[in-house]
Amino acid sequence: MPAVTPWFTGAQVPLAFLSTDTGGNPQDATLLASVTCAVVQPDGTTVNPVVSHSGAVGSGSYVATFTSAQAGHHIFTFTNVDPTYPGAFSDSFEIQPLPDATIVSLAEAKEILHLTGTTAYDAKIQGYNAAVTNVIEYWCGPVMQQTVIEKLPSRGVMQALSKPPVLGLVGWTGYPPGLASSGITIPSPPSPMFPTMFYGIPYPVTQLYADPATGIVTHTSGLPFLYGSYIWQYTAGRLVIPGCIYEASKIILKHLYMVEGGGTGTGTGTGDEETIATPFGFAVPNRAYELLTPELAASRMVVA
Numbered sequence: 001m002p003a004v005t006p007w008f009t010g011a012q013v014p015l016a017f018l019s020t021d022t023g024g025n026p027q028d029a030t031l032l033a034s035v036t037c038a039v040v041q042p043d044g045t046t047v048n049p050v051v052s053h054s055g056a057v058g059s060g061s062y063v064a065t066f067t068s069a070q071a072g073h074h075i076f077t078f079t080n081v082d083p084t085y086p087g088a089f090s091d092s093f094e095i096q097p098l099p100d101a102t103i104v105s106l107a108e109a110k111e112i113l114h115l116t117g118t119t120a121y122d123a124k125i126q127g128y129n130a131a132v133t134n135v136i137e138y139w140c141g142p143v144m145q146q147t148v149i150e151k152l153p154s155r156g157v158m159q160a161l162s163k164p165p166v167l168g169l170v171g172w173t174g175y176p177p178g179l180a181s182s183g184i185t186i187p188s189p190p191s192p193m194f195p196t197m198f199y200g201i202p203y204p205v206t207q208l209y210a211d212p213a214t215g216i217v218t219h220t221s222g223l224p225f226l227y228g229s230y231i232w233q234y235t236a237g238r239l240v241i242p243g244c245i246y247e248a249s250k251i252i253l254k255h256l257y258m259v260e261g262g263g264t265g266t267g268t269g270t271g272d273e274e275t276i277a278t279p280f281g282f283a284v285p286n287r288a289y290e291l292l293t294p295e296l297a298a299s300r301m302v303v304a
Contacts, residue, residue, distance in 0.1 A: 006096045006126050009071050015039075015049070017078035017089050019060040026060030028053065029082035036079050037064040042072030051078075060085075071097035101144040102129040103136065103241060103249040112250055113257055125257070132252045135284065136245060140295040141165060143245055145237035149176060151196065152232055154225035157218060159232075164215030167235040171205045176231045193230040200227045210234065248291040255285050 007013050015037060021027045029035050032053055039047045047066065054061040062078065077090040100106075109125050110116045137143050141164050148163050171190025175182075184195055191202035203219055210217045215236075219225075238245075 006094060006123060006130070007068060008096050008100065009068055009098050011068050011095070013066045013068055013074075013093060013095075015064045015066055015076050015078070016054070017051075017062045017064075017080075019062065019080050019082070019085055019087055021085055026058060027085040028059050029080055029085060031082070034080055034082040035062045036081075037066075037076060038079070039066050039074055039076045041070050041074055043070060068095045071095050096130075100126075101146065102126070102133045103143055103246065104129055104132070104253055108250075109253055112254055125253075128253055128256050131256070132249050135252065136249055136292065139289075139292055140245060142236035143238055143241060145235060145239075147233065148236050149231060149233050151229050153229045154227065157222060157224045159217040159225050161210065161215035161217060161232060161234060161236075163236045165212050165236060165238060166210045166215045167212070167237060167239065169205050169208055169210050169217070170233045170235060172233060176233075179231070192233050193225075194233070195228065195230055197228040200230060201225075202230065242295055244291045244293075245295055248288040251288040251291070252284050255288070 017035065017037070019027055019029055019035065032051070035051050037049050037051050039049065041047060049064040049066045051062050051064045054063045062080075064078075066074075066076065068074070073092060073094055075090065075092045078088060080087045104112075106122060106126060106129070107116075109129055110122075113121075113125065115121050115125070133144065142148070145167065147170065148161070150162060152159065152162070169192035171192055172187055172194045173190060175186065176194050179194065179196070182196075184198060184200075187194065187202040187204075189204045189206070191204050192208065193200070193202035195202055203223070203225075207220050208217055209220055
């Protein structure tokens with residue numbers, strides 16, 4: 001199985017399989033062709049990387065190298081159809097998308113944790129980094145710049161996008177996932193609204209205004225959004241990450257890492273007064289949550 005995570009799109013992932021007899025002793029297959037590997041990608045397609053015998057490792061050891069092309073969860077299976085020593089093994093690994101969408105860089109995270117002299121913990125740090133980003137974006141809305149695609153029902157003269165801050169509306173130039181065979185015409189001129197019904201009325205990007213802070217979209221002439229649901233496409237996040245978000249990210253990162261290592265957290269205090277329970281089932285230092293307060297308010301603004 002993969003020895004290092006996370007892997008990013010385009011990485012070569014080493015896969016390994018140990019063939020044994022019924023007693024668990026390593027045994028080579030009679031023919032190399034008896035051992036095959038299949039990797040099921042996130043879109044359901046299967047890739048069969050070339051399998052080779054790893055004599056340097058020892059008897060029964062087989063390896064394959066998978067070159068990743070898709071982000072997401074992958075499942076791999078080794079199968080040995082040797083008549084004397086048949087066997088199989090299956091496991092999974094995750095491929096992360098590029099670019100890396102974490103608030104704190106790996107280099108700065110290692111400096112915070114005093115681990116600049118080694119790469120042994122890089123994978124663990126990157127995993128915590130991703131978790132911290134997910135939690136903060138749950139509270140504050142998108143922080144890293146990202147494309148958002150979501151289905152929303154039409155709502156009068158104002159349409160509230162669910163993930164502000166909004167950086168800009170993006171017109172559709174192709175079909176959204178799952179609608180390629182619908183027969184609905186791609187909006188022209190380009191619109192960020194893709195109708196899910198034939199009689200939908202998508203407005204051009206140039207006729208719409210999206211309030212950056214609230215995500216409220218209005219037509220510049222005051223026209224209403226009519227007829228069913230639309231699949232919206234837009235970019236969200238912060239052009240500049242506010243200092244309070246950045247510092248809170250570093251506090252949570254250090255806290256999680258130290259708790260995993262058997263420490264008492266990032267501060268001098270311990271116990272319930274030092275942390276806040278989250279919907280994710282783990283604790284986050286109160287001072288980190290307090291730092292996020294200005295951005296919590298900004299991302300929850302609604303139209304009365």
